[in-house]
Amino acid sequence: MDLHRASRSRASSSNDAAPSLTSSVDLSTSSLELSIQTRIFKIIVIGDSNVGKTCLTFRFTGGSFPDKTEATIGVDFREKAVEIEGETIKVQVWDTAGQERFRKSMVEHYYRNVHAVVFVYDVTKMASFRNLQTWIEECNGHRVSASVPRVLVGNKCDLVDQIQVPSNMALKFADSHNMLLFETSAKDPKESQHVDSIFMSLACRLKAQKSLLYRDVEREDGRVRLTQETETKSNCPC
Numbered sequence: 178m179d180l181h182r183a184s185r186s187r188a189s190s191s192n193d194a195a196p197s198l199t200s201s202v203d204l205s206t207s208s209l210e211l212s213i214q215t216r217i218f219k220i221i222v223i224g225d226s227n228v229g230k231t232c233l234t235f236r237f238t239g240g241s242f243p244d245k246t247e248a249t250i251g252v253d254f255r256e257k258a259v260e261i262e263g264e265t266i267k268v269q270v271w272d273t274a275g276q277e278r279f280r281k282s283m284v285e286h287y288y289r290n291v292h293a294v295v296f297v298y299d300v301t302k303m304a305s306f307r308n309l310q311t312w313i314e315e316c317n318g319h320r321v322s323a324s325v326p327r328v329l330v331g332n333k334c335d336l337v338d339q340i341q342v343p344s345n346m347a348l349k350f351a352d353s354h355n356m357l358l359f360e361t362s363a364k365d366p367k368e369s370q371h372v373d374s375i376f377m378s379l380a381c382r383l384k385a386q387k388s389l390l391y392r393d394v395e396r397e398d399g400r401v402r403l404t405q406e407t408e409t410k411s412n413c414p415c
């Protein structure tokens with residue numbers, strides 16, 4: 178399955194950084210050491226119920242397709258440590274509920290300090306594609322910065338005889354929203370690497386955006402001050 182690259186070039190430096198990366202934060206030495214060791218990127222997965230959000234996140238973090246899923250209630254967290262350019266980063270995936278009744282009390286939490294957003298639709302359900310506009314509006318309504326990377330995922334491509342959403346339509350939509358488009362399948366084991374690349378491409382972009390110059394650490398009266406780098410790096414291999 179092809180990975181379509183919609184136009185996008187939004188390297189940004191202003192950002193709600195990873196939990197430990199606000200531009201000027203006092204930390205104890207031990208928590209600083211911890212934050213230097215492992216950064217955590219929070220990625221939320223959003224879309225209609227039944228599009229396969231749980232299966233995609235399961236595929237990425239567990240490497241397999243679940244035999245059986247139930248509608249997600251609230252949120253399920255899944256984590257995976259990945260290595261990018263020698264740095265170990267924890268990708269924390271928030272598998273959200275698509276059903277309104279199972280998500281309404283959680284919505285604020287989904288979007289708080291989010292680093293990247295994955296919008297999912299089902300390629301065999303045109304309604305799930307049409308509803309993307311509503312999901313995007315919800316996201317924008319929660320003050321998610323324009324610099325937070327977003328990608329679009331059309332899932333269930335293994336159901337080749339049932340596809341309702343043409344690739345060119347999805348690509349046009351992705352382009353108009355400055356997103357990359359991935360058409361894939363959580364179920365098809367041959368697509369496993371492609372599913373990984375959804376999250377890895379985001380992690381690479383986040384790493385490039387949120388570089389910290391550790392040499393800028395200053396010590397003042399036993400406290401430690403972190404200074405965030407303002408330049409973006411663009412030497413990520415992804």
Ligand SMILES: Nc1nc2c(ncn2[C@@H]2O[C@H](COP(=O)(O)OP(=O)(O)OP(=O)(O)O)[C@@H](O)[C@H]2O)c(=O)[nH]1
Pocket residue numbers: 224225226227228229230231232233246247248249250273274275276332333334335336361362363364365
């Ligand atoms: N054929 C096929 N079925 C899939 C794929 N991904 C998920 N499914 C099936 O679609 C159904 C819904 O999958 P979930 O991952 O639970 O959907 P969800 O988006 O998490 O749904 P909510 O938790 O209610 O928001 C399940 O029966 C899955 O087995 C896929 O890539 N191909």
Ligand SMILES: [Mg+2]
Pocket residue numbers: 230231232247248249272273274275
């Ligand atoms: Mg689910």
